[in-house]
Amino acid sequence: xxxxxxxxxPALRILPRxxxxxxxxxxxxxxxxxxxxxxTSRKPESKDAAFTSRFEPVLxxxxxxxxxxxxxxxxxxxxxxxxxxxxxxxxxKEHDHPEHKNSKRPVFECPDCGYPTHCSEEHYKxxxxxxKHVCGILREVNEDEHDLRSGRRMKEFEFPGAQHRxxxxxxxxxxxxxxxxxxxxxxxxxxMRHVSHVLTYPLTIGSVxxxxxxxxxxxxLTVEGLKSLAALRHTLHPAMLPGxxxxxxxxxxxxxxxxxxxxxxxxxxxxxxxxxxxLAYLFPSTAFQIHFVGPDAIPPHTKSKEPxxxxxxxxxxxxxxxxxxxxxxxEAGPFNPYYDVFFLFSPGLSHPATKEMWKPTLPLLLDTKCxxxxxxxxxxxxxxxxxxxxxxxxxxxWLMKPRENAFRSxxxxxxxxxVRQSAQCNxxxxxxxxxxxxxxxxxx
Ligand SMILES: [Zn+2]
Ligand SMILES: [Zn+2]
Numbered sequence: 001x002x003x004x005x006x007x008x009x010p011a012l013r014i015l016p017r018x019x020x021x022x023x024x025x026x027x028x029x030x031x032x033x034x035x036x037x038x039x040t041s042r043k044p045e046s047k048d049a050a051f052t053s054r055f056e057p058v059l060x061x062x063x064x065x066x067x068x069x070x071x072x073x074x075x076x077x078x079x080x081x082x083x084x085x086x087x088x089x090x091x092x093k094e095h096d097h098p099e100h101k102n103s104k105r106p107v108f109e110c111p112d113c114g115y116p117t118h119c120s121e122e123h124y125k126x127x128x129x130x131x132k133h134v135c136g137i138l139r140e141v142n143e144d145e146h147d148l149r150s151g152r153r154m155k156e157f158e159f160p161g162a163q164h165r166x167x168x169x170x171x172x173x174x175x176x177x178x179x180x181x182x183x184x185x186x187x188x189x190x191x192m193r194h195v196s197h198v199l200t201y202p203l204t205i206g207s208v209x210x211x212x213x214x215x216x217x218x219x220x221l222t223v224e225g226l227k228s229l230a231a232l233r234h235t236l237h238p239a240m241l242p243g244x245x246x247x248x249x250x251x252x253x254x255x256x257x258x259x260x261x262x263x264x265x266x267x268x269x270x271x272x273x274x275x276x277x278x279l280a281y282l283f284p285s286t287a288f289q290i291h292f293v294g295p296d297a298i299p300p301h302t303k304s305k306e307p308x309x310x311x312x313x314x315x316x317x318x319x320x321x322x323x324x325x326x327x328x329x330x331e332a333g334p335f336n337p338y339y340d341v342f343f344l345f346s347p348g349l350s351h352p353a354t355k356e357m358w359k360p361t362l363p364l365l366l367d368t369k370c371x372x373x374x375x376x377x378x379x380x381x382x383x384x385x386x387x388x389x390x391x392x393x394x395x396x397x398w399l400m401k402p403r404e405n406a407f408r409s410x411x412x413x414x415x416x417x418x419v420r421q422s423a424q425c426n427x428x429x430x431x432x433x434x435x436x437x438x439x440x441x442x443x444x
Pocket of ligand 2: 135
């Protein structure tokens with residue numbers, strides 16, 4: 001992943017959040033979970049020990065900034081060592097001074113962001129004008145990382161349960177979604193970054209498919225895009241079907257399940273299933289199958305090496321398959337544009353490391369005539385994939401023009417081999433579909 005990071009477009013800024021999202025009167029049932037469950041497998045421990053260790057902070061909120069090498073947290077110190085060993089000093093790199101041939105590693109830590117940025121204080125000072133453009137982001141990442149491991153009770157991860165059928169969700173952006181869904185304790189940009197980082201996958205999917213999608217015809221969606229989404233929404237919002245009332249619970253009687261195929265799945269397959277319930281809650285009448293396919297598609301909290309695994313969770317079924325997509329495709333077919341949709345999260349269609357892997361897959365996907373959506377971690381990454389598609393020569397229609405994703409992760413991921421570069425998970429989004437030739441009545 002780190003090797004695929006490239007510089008972020010300078011215009012990108014984190015959205016300011018409205019104060020209104022901090023207040024919520026929702027009284028929906030809440031699912032309490034510890035932060036540990038996101039990052040570690042569960043270990044048996046006594047109830048008392050679990051309670052005290054969860055809520056006894058090791059770091060206070062006023063004590064979240066530490067130079068990486070002096071952090072009280074071992075994983076952060078390890079990160080500093082990794083950057084020391086694999087990073088490079090930008091000043092040495094640029095000028096390639098002969099005297100720095102063997103001293104290019106960044107060991108000097110910027111006092112403002114705590115990251116090892118340069119080989120020496122001298123080079124740091126010489127480069128300060130450039131460094132100040134990324135210093136703020138690095139400082140933010142530094143403090144966020146210490147906060148995540150601070151041991152405080154992470155109230156922002158206590159997600160709301162199912163919504164009432166009459167409650168409308170506003171999917172314009174993170175602020176309106178979190179507010180209208182009744183997320184509590186979203187009272188800082190830091191909380192927003194933590195939560196958006198976890199929810200970007202289910203919400204990227206949900207915000208595209210939902211009838212209240214922020215992506216509209218003419219602005220982001222093409223006519224073909226609206227046709228494809230109308231087909232899927234016909235299945236996802238069965239209340240829109242004639243003869244079915246709003247109050248009928250179709251979960252037990254649903255004859256169809258919407259299948260979401262996440263290909264080349266990596267981080268999205270490692271999220272605990274309950275995170276994807278936030279997608280399911282947007283479509284209370286629909287059963288889902290989420291298929292994670294690819295060599296890195298591994299269920300969370302498992303030691304099993306089984307190449308094909310299922311997990312059932314309320315109205316969702318998760319399938320994890322580590323085979324190559326070409327072989328999976330034959331088993332999973334036939335496909336239907338009303339029930340099936342593909343998501344390619346940061347696929348790297350044009351990247352040398354992954355380009356060949358996608359070559360046999362794309363024609364298969366286009367042949368299904370199902371909608372295909374993709375994301376990228378910055379503008380350049382998105383446009384590289386878009387250009388690759390345009391130059392592929394395949395017959396296809398654009399469903400969604402490439403644009404910023406309203407539900408991208410607000411957290412910046414730092415490229416550890418060059419800390420001047422950062423990216424945001426699912427920064428941008430696009431959509432395509434294999435071209436359909438509608439049969440028209442003959443004029444004769
Ligand atoms: Zn240097
Ligand atoms: Zn700095």
